[in-house]
Amino acid sequence: MGQSNPIRPVALIVENDASQREVISILLEESDYVVMECQSAEAAELVLRELGEGLTLLITDVNLAGRMNGVELAFVARHYNQGLDIIVTSGWPLHQPLPDGAKFWAKPWAPVDILREAAMLQAAGSSR
Secondary structure (H helix, E strand, C coil): CCCCCCCCCEEEEECCCHHHHHHHHHHHHHCCCEEEEECEHHHHHHHHHHHHHHCCEEEEECCCECCCCHHHHHHHHHHHCCCCEEEEEECCCCCCCCCCCCEEEECCCCHHHHHHHHHHHHHHHHCC
């Protein structure tokens, strides 16, 4: 009898700094996430439109290339996926409200923060 493959959680990382995007991606991949990466909110919106409820986690920087910032993207993401876990990060204080349930992480954050969040979300997902 064949084993069923569990569905892996899907994370969308939106960060215009390639090195930070890579670090987050590697950490989440090590936590068994499928990771999609975008440099801009506009590119991320296309992914959100396509995957919608299929996404588990969005991590976005506030300052992004293009016309939309990460906070605005968080509201767009909430429109497409009401249950999406959203983390907005920035090296600057946040001056805009976030959508309900979204978290703000000030930079610099530690890699263990990403690992802890991934484990917590996976534990919560398995108890749903």
